[in-house]
Amino acid sequence: MNILVINSGSSSLKYQLFKMPSKSPVCSGLAERIGIDGSFIKHTVYNKEDKHIIEQTSFISNHGEGLKQILKLLTQGEFAVITSPEDVAAVGHRVVHGGENFSGATIITDDVKQQIKKLFSLAPLHNPINYKCIEVAEETFPGAKQIAVFDTAFHQSLPEEAYRYAIPEWYYKEHGIRVYGFHGTSHKYVSEQAITYLKKQESKIISIHLGNGCSISAIKNGKCIDTSMGFGPLSGLMMGTRSGDIDPSVVFHLMEHAGYTLDQLSTLLNKQSGLLGVGGSSDMRDIRKLLGEDDDAAKLALDLYAYRIKKFIGTYAAVLNGIDAIIFTAGVGENDSAMRQAVCKNLNYLGISMDDDKNLKYKGEILAVNELDSQVKILVIPTNEEYEISSQCFELLKV
Known part of the structure; x- marks a missing residue:
């Protein structure tokens, strides 16, 4: 099963393609300086004994254009890794803020997208870009399941005494003022590796x-x-x-x-x-x-x-x-x-x-x-x- 992972920032777009359940990526890349002079993509294709690096420099006006250029790298040329967008079964999106609504990976529906939009004010630098990349990926990979993995999800297990602030309850109920935590995907991954090691x-x-x-x-x-x-x-x-x-x-x-x-x-x-x-x-x-x-x-x-x-x-x-x-x-x-x-x-x-x-x-x-x-x-x-x-x-x- 081919799964493309997208990790988008305000002016960047990191990606990796996995043929699951293999832990080694088929390819990975980074589009940098999106919307800024000096835009470039560094794309790396891996095989058993070697890797091939492709670097291309051309202006990338927005994340949508960046994803279109990435699709060309995935499907065209000597080092193509898929034949068409239909080869990708799922696109996994890193979404920074999931509020209290999401405690795990979630298939993206119209309702999920609306909930992500409602959280724009809590992550104004990240959630709008994450949302935009979801919309672009829906167009670029129309046959793939779009899945959101939230940075905040791993921390939804915090007990109330850890996530509540010592301010009147109204601010929590009406404005969602509480501890959400971030880097949850990283903390989850390394802690599971540690548990296995121990x-x-x-x-x-x-x-x-x-x-x-x-x-x-x-x-x-x-x-x-x-x-x-x-x-x-x-x-x-x-x-x-x-x-x-x-x-x-x-x-x-x-x-x-x-x-x-x-x-x-x-x-x-x-x-x-x-x-x-x-x-x-x-x-x-x-x-x-x-x-x-x-x-x-x-x-x-x-x-x-x-x-x-x-x-x-x-x-x-x-x-x-x-x-x-x-x-x-x-x-x-x-x-x-x-x-x-x-x-x-x-x-x-x-x-x-x-x-x-x-x-x-x-x-x-x-x-x-x-x-x-x-x-x-x-x-x-x-x-x-x-x-x-x-x-x-x-x-x-x-x-």
């Missing part, structure tokens, strides 16, 4: 997703019971450009005493803070280079970043009443051994003890980097959100 269905796991966006989740027996991102993706850990947790009084102060508008505050906290605001760059690799030049701001940025993660590990150890494993995943979590080391340093009281030599040896496969006598496993697990989306689509269609 051979322990009854487990207490802390999953740490560190990319440009960062979140941490407490997962008990495969179910999420708390997570750091809340009503939107701004809260919790320090991120590439987002502040993470901040006292709301700061917002009131800047509005009252510095004349900040809501737009200015949104820009400050979402686009000018985090690693960028403290250290001068949103890219962890750039911060590491600055650290090598004895840059004090870079050092502070790294210290803040690690400290915030430590605080949540302690919090979630209490919520879970113990820890079997912590997971590092995503771009920074998988590739920055020094950050993993900084986070795990001086956590012996929780039974967390890292083997620094093992930590340096991670090469892209699941690896335990803890000392042999560490009570808690420290796992580095590469996330695979596209496969997780494909897998959920496959299981849904099998029913």
Whole structure:
């Protein structure tokens, strides 16, 4: 069964084609700078021993045009992987916000589309683009089932004391003000990999997703019971450009005493803070280079970043009443051994003890980097959100 996975951003469109149940993609690609000068698509076709990379540069006016160009790459030329759109059984869409309505993969109907539209205000940068790609895919792959997999779905298992805010109930009932959580597809995938690795269905796991966006989740027996991102993706850990947790009084102060508008505050906290605001760059690799030049701001940025993660590990150890494993995943979590080391340093009281030599040896496969006598496993697990989306689509269609 051919399943095409689409993961769309505001100016990008990532995709992978899987011949399920195989975990290895047939092809993958990325359309970047959609609607911006310098648009391009990088398309990679895999076979057993090699891969073929096709790069094409031409202006892509919108996501619909991007998907049409991707269809040509899939069906035409020497490295075509399907003969026509009819070869695709399903298109799996990453949809960022599903509110309280969706706790799993869902076949897209007119009613589902209307519910996604109603959530535009909760994810204004993502849900409108996700919706547009659904409409385009319905036209481009008319015979395929269109399936939505929601970032928020994995967190629908949170208990009420974890998802409710301490404000009057009216705001929850009338405006949906609650914790929704994000990165759910990633947390679900890596925690299931950890459970298999541990051979322990009854487990207490802390999953740490560190990319440009960062979140941490407490997962008990495969179910999420708390997570750091809340009503939107701004809260919790320090991120590439987002502040993470901040006292709301700061917002009131800047509005009252510095004349900040809501737009200015949104820009400050979402686009000018985090690693960028403290250290001068949103890219962890750039911060590491600055650290090598004895840059004090870079050092502070790294210290803040690690400290915030430590605080949540302690919090979630209490919520879970113990820890079997912590997971590092995503771009920074998988590739920055020094950050993993900084986070795990001086956590012996929780039974967390890292083997620094093992930590340096991670090469892209699941690896335990803890000392042999560490009570808690420290796992580095590469996330695979596209496969997780494909897998959920496959299981849904099998029913």
